[in-house]
Amino acid sequence: MNNPYPIDWHRLLRGVLVGVLIGEAVTIVLLFLFSCMMAFVDLPLAAADWMSSGALVIGAAAGGFLSAVISKANGLLTGFLCGALFCILLILLSLVFHSFEVTAFFLLKVTLSLIFSAIGGILGVNRKQRKRKY
Structure with missing residues (x-):
């Protein structure tokens, strides 16, 4: 049985990697702003x-959104893969910088980032394209 909607793995992987990088950048900027708020x-x-x-969560959603915009197909899969890689990176950074504990709050963070990244992927695929006037 032939799949009428084949997956372009190269575009999907490129979208996921760029989405994770942009999502991490958004997270870092927001953490900086929140730390300034905590200081003042x-x-x-x-x-x-x-x-x-x-x-x-906002960084994961932004990463899922942008990964789906780049891959232009399979928004749920793209967003979920972006969120999964985002969480794996979070776990690795936690192992490097301090002791890693699996708590209920950590599981809540992982679950929410996966959910919001998948939602961002769905929204990224379904966004309206602007008509270019040339």
Whole structure:
């Protein structure tokens, strides 16, 4: 049985890798902004956990969105792969910089980043194209 919608693995892989890099950049910028906010505004220390989770989720969604825009097909798969690579990178960085513990909050972060990255992938494929006027 022939698949009427074959997967272009080269475009998918390129989209996922670029999406992860852009998602990480968005996360780093948001973490910087949130750390500046924590430095200048008297917020409780528990707010740092939720701000870091928010930055992670927004970065994962941005990465999933851009990976799907680049690959132009299979938004759910592209976004999910981007989120999975995003989470693997998060785990590796956690192992490098401090002791790694699997907690309920960590599992919540991973789950939310996978979900929002997949949603970003769906939105990236289904976005409207602008008509160019040349």
